[in-house]
Amino acid sequence: MMAGWVRTLITTLLCLTLSGALAASIWAIAGNPTPVDLPRLLSENMDRSGVAHPVTAVLLNFRSYDTLLEIGVLVIAGIAGISMAKTASLEDPELRTSDTLLYALQRWFVPLMLVLAGYLLWAGAERPGGAFQAGAVVAATGVLMRLGGIPMDFLRPGLLLRLGLGLGFSVFLVVAVASAIGGEAFLAYPPGLTKALIVVIESVLTLSIAMVLLALFVSAPVNDAEDPEEGGPA
Amino acid sequence: MPPEALAAVVAVCLPLLYPAMALLPSTRARVMRFALPLLPLPALLLAVFSDPGWQLDMPWLLNGGLWAMDELRRLFLLLTAVLWAVAGLYAVGYLKADHLRRFCVCWGLTLAGNIGLTLAVDIASFYSFFALMTFAGYGLIVHEGSGEALRAGRVYLVMAVFGEMAILAGLLLASAAADSQMLADLPAAIAAAPQKNLVIGLLVAGFGVKAGLPLLHFWLPLAHPVAPTPASAVLSGAMIKAGLLGWLVTLPFGEAALPGWGALMVVAGAVAALGAALLGVCQRRPKTVLAYSSISQMGLMVLMVGGALADPGRAAVLFPVIALYTLHHGLAKGSLFLSAGVSMPTAAGARAVTWLLIALPGLSLAGLPFTSGALAKLAMKEGLSADKLDFALSGYLSPLMTAGAVATLLLVLRYLWTLARTQKTGRNPPALAAGWLAATGMSLVAFWWMPWQVDGLVKAPVWLPKMYQLWALLWPMLVAFILAAGALLVSRSVKKR
């Protein structure tokens, strides 16, 4: 085998070269105008998108299929995460804290954060913000509560958790398919209902995203479940 | 299908299929031996009663089969059939129980080959029968299973295989040159072929192995003594003649003058006739002596073949002579071989008669007047007379023949001498005796019934040779007797000291 320092050297050179080439490429590309002016195209179509903020429009209308799949990815991560969780109880005495400061902080912060999340969700239509940001904040709230030792039984790997995980995704999906039933293309919102539907989707997505993130945090595996592998010695 | 054709098929197929009897349970297979003398009978009938000229066309056979009969083949067939019949009869008495079936199988196959090759006119069936005879003959030679027999068999087989291959190559070349699958077309094609020397060489050598040409003869003195006596008889009487027949039907006789080959054959014949005698008189075993005698006799025939090769004009004349000589030698030698297995009666009179009957065919070989030998020798002398032969070596032929006659008798005497020393006394099985007697009788008598009108060389049976002929026949015999007596005296005196 190559000596460690040789490999380090080679890797370093490789990375430096790559960065250099990348920078050169960026420099070269930056010198030329793009042949397609997508932002202009976007702004021309904004009024048909149903939301005011272009990013949200792109996410939930123009490229909503991306978002759908993205939520799918998130759900997958959640599923894979809870599939690892083989613990029967979420009650982990070591996690329960008796720190009063934390406890007090929690009391203050949790409602605040939930409000913040609501705001982010609402603001998503006009300015930066949206389901994911809101979901992240909600999840952070959950983490805080968890650290504070508050039992959250709904996070037990069970139907409820799974429902929560899938909720946002399924609503999104239902809307997508429903729009087709109405004769439109897939993932196309009916003209009048665009705004409303997007808001609904965003809300449930927020919930689901928060659930996923929280579940991933909570379901850190702790016990020794045995599952004989295929191909192992009998 | 003419009746002759049917008979020909029967004549070949009977011995060919006879081995199937070996499939019978071994208890009943003993019957096989009694069939032995019957096997050649259809062939015998065919030879005696059919007129030459018929043919049997079998386009489906091999590369197109054609069997037919002409004068030459008729004589050979006659010899073959007679000899095999009497030897078969002899064998009934001779054979012991062990390996009986195997012997019978080989016997039948060899016979089938021998008969078939005389009838076959197309190359493929001729060669097939020839090969059948060769390979089945091996079984007859090694029948006794002694170490000597096995060695003899090995030598036989090796030489035979080489011979077969030479024949194959020669026939292939000749057939391709002739663009024909018939033997009859070969001589002319060979004569005209660019590679004629190669072809002739291959054929001479190939058939020469069977015919006991010098240097190709080694198997003969080895095989004959060890083979069962009836087998030796047919081996020497009939089978080696197959080699001769091979020459006669393939070499370009009468098509072109081949003085070189003629000379070579004459030299070979001379060497065989005299050299074999020289070696033969030194042998101690009667059948070995006879084997050398066969070589010697074949040498004489080779002389004629050489003459015929050298002088195309003379070939037509020599052919019948060769055939006659063959017939004569075959029967006489067959009888002599069979006599080697005969036990002497104890009664003095019977003993004398027996000795006489043993000696007569031998003397016939040497050309005793009133025997077939005399006739054959005379015809040969006539055929090879120097003035009628256009050939450089023709001057030597006459003395050679004379010397050959001396050699012949010397060998016969030596045979009788050795036989007398080894002969057992006792009773002969009847079949054995019958076979031997029949052979001797055939040798002495049957010759005179032969169809003599063969192209007018010998017009009719010469009961009484003319005086000069008589002298010509007798003085070599005298010389031989004197030599033999001298040798006897010398050996006695040597022994006394």
Add this chain to the structure above:
Amino acid sequence: MTASLLYALAGAVLFGMGLYGLLRLPHLLRKLLAFNIMGSGVFLVMVGLPQHRGGADPIPQALVLTGIVVAIAATALAVVLMRRYYHLSGMTTLEEPSPEQRPGGRR
């Protein structure tokens, strides 16, 4: 040179750094962090490059948002796997354990 282009160039540097870390650092968590650095580099390029010309471009921003979610999902999954892995094997690197303790290995 605009600030956006600077972002993009910084992204190039970050990508290289992250790559180095991902390749060379043995500890799994470090690898994961390196991956995130790389990801940030890519996002910087993605946003910075178009922005350099036409000002804010919402499309790459949206793409990056999606990309971030995906990256978070992946990171989260990786963390869960790592914790489970650590729990089962007590290891924080991907090195093959010695043969005697490898399940299904040669005896």
Add this chain to the structure above:
Amino acid sequence: MMLSVWLPVLALMTSLLAAVVIFALPEQGYRLRTAVNLGAALVKLGLVVVMVWGVFRGVDYGVSFTMAPGVAFVLKADALSMMFAGLSAVLWLLTTVYAVGYLEDSPNRSRFFGFFSLCVASTMGIALAGNLFTFFLFYEMLTLSTYPLVVHRGTEQALKAGRTYLIYTLTGGAVLLLAIAWLQGVAGDLPFREGGHFTENDPALHTSLIGIFVLLVAGLGVKAAVFPLHGWLPQAMVAPAPVSALLHAVAVVKAGAFGIVRVVYNIYGVEASSVLGVLEPLAWLAAFTILYGSVRALWQVDLKRLLAFSTVSQVSYIILGICLFGPVGAAGGLVHLLHQGIMKITLFFCAGNYAETLGIHRLDEMDGAGRRMPATSFAFTVGAFGMIGAPPLAGFITKWTMGTGALDAGMDWVIAVLVLSSLLNAAYFLPILHRLWFRDPPRQWPHERRWGRLETSAWLYWPTLVTAVVTILAGVLASLPFSPLSWAELIVLREYSP
């Protein structure tokens, strides 16, 4: 009309279906399996007979569909096809009967017969293939289906032999594939056609054509066991006797030889091949192989290995025959395709009989076996003499025809090869015959089994005798219509005057 399409397909399918059914049958279904085997073999024989008659009258049997862009799957029955198809159909029947007896009471019979049928299906496909692509398809299928048969016994030795076999044949297959692909690139998809395709070719193509020819022959030569590609064959002798019989007499080696025939006659055309100057070197190679195989056989002590080397030698006769430029020599080569098949299968059957009945495997154990097993020994004798080329057996017809052809073509040296090879054949076969018939049997055979009335199991007895008789008949009746020789002449006639 429909019949002409379906007959070749049916002929192919009979054994394929048989294979499937046999695989599906349980191991214990002895009677049913035998019935399926024999039934399929008989049906196939019937189909082949019908097709032979049809081809003789000039009916075109064929089916074709495009398999991949540029290449078609073509089944076609011409005279040459039927020669090979007939051979495999007849010998399949016999070998099946034989194998049923041979493998009595041995394990894994279901597997054996399944692959056996597959093997025959491939042979049939090779025979009926209408272009090189289709030929290759079945050629490789043959490789695969024979492997399980070679390693059937499952011993280390068998597995080793199987490996050697695979290395040789798969490499050969790869070379062949390359050649076919190259040819396709040069000339497109060429159906087999009497007279070939390159009679008026462009001189610019000569180099590639020669290269392709060399590759084709190299690829096919592996199966045909042409020196120096013959190494697998003697090793493959560890297989059970029916396999050796089928492999050596029919399927594998013949497939190679048949392929070379196809290439020379139906792809290149004899004339073009001889213009390219590829035939003469091939003839020399074949001649060398003939002698080499025989010489190696001289030193063998194991009967089956001896027969294997004999096969190496004999198969090259076919190749030598087709290299002789001219109809007669060609007929000689082609007829040997059948003759060698019949003769060699006889010999292998005999070897199997000896092994199964008396436990004899080596030459020195064969003393006096003729007494104990006269019928088998008779068959062996016939086969051996056939190999030597003694008349009037099948081998003689081959040699005679080839010899005549060689002289026609002006290649006189071939005669020397033929003669020399016969001598060598005699040198190793005659001592065996001597042992069989003229030595005394030992007191105790190595491993004797008894079967009532016959000398061996009837399943083994009759096929052996039948092939021996056929060996005789193929020679004796060579000039009959539908005899191998007549059929070969028919093929050659169609080839030389398309």
Add this chain to the structure above:
Amino acid sequence: MTLWLMAGLLFTPLAWAVLTLLTDFRWGRWVTSFGILVQVLVSLGLWLTIARDGGFYYGLGGWDAPLGIELRVDGLAVTFVLLTAVVASACGWHAGVYIDPDKAWHRYFWPLFWFLWSGLNAVWLGGDLFNLYVGLELISLSAVGLVALGGKAAALRASLRYLLAALLGSLAYLLGVALLYGQFGSLSIAGVATLLADNPAPAGSGLALALMVTGLSLKTALFPLHQWLPPAHGIAKSPVSALLSALVVKASFYIAARLWLEFGATIGSFAAAQLVGLLGSAAVVWGSWLAFRQQQLKQVVAYSSVAQIGYLFLLFPLTYSVSEAVSLQAQQGITLQVISHGLAKAAMFLAAGNLILSVGSGRIEALAGVSRFLPFSLFSFGLAGVSLMSLPPTGGFTAKWLLLQASLGSGQWWWVAVLLAGGLLSAAYVFRIYRASFLERPETDRFYHPPRSLEVIPLILALLSLGLGLASEQVLSVMALPFEEAGAP
């Protein structure tokens, strides 16, 4: 009609993913079988439609490219969709019997399975660079999840390795996407291709393509970036291994191939094409060699994937600056190789799983003598092996045939050696297993016959792979001019 077929294709897997998330394993099995039925019907329907009417572009959400995401529904895409339907349903069916339903965590198999499927469909049909990235991640994460499902340390190590490699590959790809977007302002593949054709070889795009291809090669496990694959594929449950080897690696290759065919002619280079081809060749040789050296049955199959994937990358040299006809041959050959390898490898993994189940051990020596029990699975394994060896009449053979033709036709004869040697090398490892199965050992009396349904599935796949060779003309005719759908928007 087409609309509904599209909907079925894209959304049923997602819907079923959610549905099965709510059920346990046994219920999931029933739900899944219904979903499989729908998927197969839909895929078949779409395939038939395309076979009849030809391909089209489909703008999702009513937004066409470049603003919206556009799907490219052409012959090639639907062929792969159909392939996916066949293989995935086979694996799903197999898994339903194979996987132990009593382990609680196995219920998560179904949602992951369905997400994987939806990701695959998204990739086959995707015409948008970024959407393909998301699709890839969908596939990668669900695949990792499947590998890790209920696994022990080794499985987790393998899946972590897999995850990191996949993420690295995705990032490289995404960086390429970023560069391309920066350059052209469009994410539509077809759009970028049109722009490239008008304005050849702009500076910097070479690196973009290189990054994307490298990233995708890593995800496809091209030598020497293959180390993550064998542990992951070898240690996963057999149906999962089958899915991974047969389909998942093909997805990233599919994208790389499409990028190369669209952009390669203008921004690729001969040297790069040759380099990729060379790496592919090295993969063939090295992968086969390693496969030959393995002791575990499934490892053999996994390394075999490395080798077989190597062939795919011959697409790069064989389509670069060659004639249309040769390029077409190469494309057809590679397509067939993808399909036949997909079918054969799935069959092989499933059969290997059955064999392991039967003999109770994953080691090759444990197979000694099993052929006497005539296991169907061994037969299927062998049949699939025949396809891997590219022997006729399998699809693998036809693929190799076309590639040979292309190599010879393009004058790049050196690939011929790789193609032929690869076949022989694969024979070496396949027959090694066969050899073991023929070995007669005294102790080979114990053999557990798995349920028939488990045995039938690999057999069907193997037979399909076999039949593909005979019907390849029909298959290829549907993907006529596979990557050459004219008329970018």
